[in-house]
Amino acid sequence: MQLPTAFIQKYTELLGEEAPAFLAAFEEQPTRGFRVNPLKGGQTPTAHTLKEPVQYCSFGYYGAVDGKTLDHQSGLIYSQEPSAMYVGEVAHPQPQDRVLDLCAAPGGKTTHLASFMAQGGLLVSNEINRKRAEILAENVERFGLQNTVVTNESPDSLEKYFPEFFNVIVVDAPCSGEGMFRKDHEAVQYWTPDYPASCANRQKKILQSALKMLRPGGRLIYSTCTFAPEEDEQNMAWLLQNYPDMQMVPIKKFPGMQDGRPEWADGNPQLKAALRLFPHQVRGEGHFIAQLQKADGQMQVKAPKPQKTNLNRQQKQDWHKVEGQILKTPIPESRLLVFGDYLYAMPANLPQLANLQVVRPGVNLGRYKKNRFEPGLPLALANQPEAFVAPVQLTQAQWENYVHGDTFTVSEVSNGWHVLVCRGLTVGFGKVVNGTVKNFYPKKLRFAVRNK
Numbered sequence: 001m002q003l004p005t006a007f008i009q010k011y012t013e014l015l016g017e018e019a020p021a022f023l024a025a026f027e028e029q030p031t032r033g034f035r036v037n038p039l040k041g042g043q044t045p046t047a048h049t050l051k052e053p054v055q056y057c058s059f060g061y062y063g064a065v066d067g068k069t070l071d072h073q074s075g076l077i078y079s080q081e082p083s084a085m086y087v088g089e090v091a092h093p094q095p096q097d098r099v100l101d102l103c104a105a106p107g108g109k110t111t112h113l114a115s116f117m118a119q120g121g122l123l124v125s126n127e128i129n130r131k132r133a134e135i136l137a138e139n140v141e142r143f144g145l146q147n148t149v150v151t152n153e154s155p156d157s158l159e160k161y162f163p164e165f166f167n168v169i170v171v172d173a174p175c176s177g178e179g180m181f182r183k184d185h186e187a188v189q190y191w192t193p194d195y196p197a198s199c200a201n202r203q204k205k206i207l208q209s210a211l212k213m214l215r216p217g218g219r220l221i222y223s224t225c226t227f228a229p230e231e232d233e234q235n236m237a238w239l240l241q242n243y244p245d246m247q248m249v250p251i252k253k254f255p256g257m258q259d260g261r262p263e264w265a266d267g268n269p270q271l272k273a274a275l276r277l278f279p280h281q282v283r284g285e286g287h288f289i290a291q292l293q294k295a296d297g298q299m300q301v302k303a304p305k306p307q308k309t310n311l312n313r314q315q316k317q318d319w320h321k322v323e324g325q326i327l328k329t330p331i332p333e334s335r336l337l338v339f340g341d342y343l344y345a346m347p348a349n350l351p352q353l354a355n356l357q358v359v360r361p362g363v364n365l366g367r368y369k370k371n372r373f374e375p376g377l378p379l380a381l382a383n384q385p386e387a388f389v390a391p392v393q394l395t396q397a398q399w400e401n402y403v404h405g406d407t408f409t410v411s412e413v414s415n416g417w418h419v420l421v422c423r424g425l426t427v428g429f430g431k432v433v434n435g436t437v438k439n440f441y442p443k444k445l446r447f448a449v450r451n452k
């Protein structure tokens with residue numbers, strides 16, 4: 001790979017003796033990895049090996065993901081390069097937490113944070129770019145998250161809705177992406193000597209909004225996939241200078257992980273508590289991670305009002321008719337929210353959404369069609385098979401037919417809606433009519449597992 005001369009000079013000066021090893025690492029192949037989803041009833045992947053765990057990540061393994069497998073399509077695994085896995089580990093929220101992932105698409109950190117939350121608390125997963133926010137919502141749905149709301153806001157508009165609301169905030173900031181160079185050679189083309197400084201300015205603005213949304217006593221996790229001190233230690237030094245109520249919190253360092261470098265910023269010794277993952281020292285693409293805590297204190301704001309349900313009588317009736325056929329335990333009516341033609345189950349205690357740009361206010365239960373309700377794939381993915389009345393078990397071959405959009409036959413299954421299950425994993429809904437399973441797998445997601 002042709003690295004810019006100014007880049008080589010910069011890191012030769014900064015890293016001294018370590019520089020040749022660092023620069024040589026850019027010639028290596030990128031490291032691939034994936035996490036296993038603990039919210040899928042303890043199922044283990046069959047098309048991906050778990051031989052090489054990532055030492056510092058509860059759910060992480062080395063290896064590339066095959067997107068056309070049941071493992072991936074059911075949300076049992078999520079592809080993530082290993083050094084990025086340490087961000088979620090450091091954040092490690094508890095099930096009752098209110099968590100914000102402020103720069104969230106495509107969803108690597110969000111799905112990791114949710115893995116610790118056991119469908120409890122509230123996770124607001126925000127992405128400024130609409131298209132990316134939609135991809136994020138798809139990944140959230142595949143992972144099966146019940147406690148997650150996906151929003152499409154800029155940080156400065158979001159701060160008005162959630163003042164001092166969250167006790168864990170992750171800012172996985174847009175950055176100069178030097179840690180992406182191996183994976184994405186085009187990223188090198190964007191790099192200029194001034195690029196890190198302009199990214200640093202944008203990151204400061206994002207951090208200012210994040211800090212307004214952090215509760216007293218709450219934690220902020222800041223990360224980048226770049227090595228540039230301007231975006232890493234220097235931004236943290238700026239934050240500590242300007243927000244005296246914020247303190248760095250040390251992060252456990254596994255072999256190969258380095259301390260933050262105070263000498264690359266204003267010399268503040270607290271910066272050592274941050275962490276650097278370099279690709280010549282860990283098996284991964286590289287990351288910077290800092291953890292900070294806000295001092296305890298009095299809340300300045302009132303608790304927000306909860307979002308109310310909004311179904312009319314007909315909508316309730318249509319939903320309950322299908323709900324009774326498929327779900328063993330009804331969803332409390334207070335959690336139901338109609339949004340366009342779709343019906344959602346909101347996370348408990350969701351604050352009023354008012355004029356927020358919301359992509360997904362909870363689990364998409366399905367869609368209202370003329371005089372009827374059609375259950376949606378996300379409802380299947382967000383629950384274990386045991387949550388459903390009369391699941392239909394599919395063989396691998398039937399699953400392949402299903403994701404291809406074909407109909408197939410089953411015996412001794414009653415007419416009506418059934419959740420479809422393959423190898424213990426929920427994969428969607430089918431409508432059985434006299435032994436034929438009508439296919440409701442969304443058209444835009446259909447694919448051929450094998451070349452036919």
Ligand SMILES: C[S@@+](CC[C@H](N)C(=O)[O-])C[C@H]1O[C@@H](n2cnc3c(N)ncnc32)[C@H](O)[C@@H]1O
Nearest residue numbers: 103104105106107108109128129132172173174
């Ligand atoms: C490093 S990526 C996030 C990766 C994600 N956390 C994950 O683990 O999959 C940074 C994200 O910040 C978004 N972004 C860009 N400009 C932004 C801004 N001004 N404020 C907030 N987010 C921004 C980008 O669209 C991008 O999706």
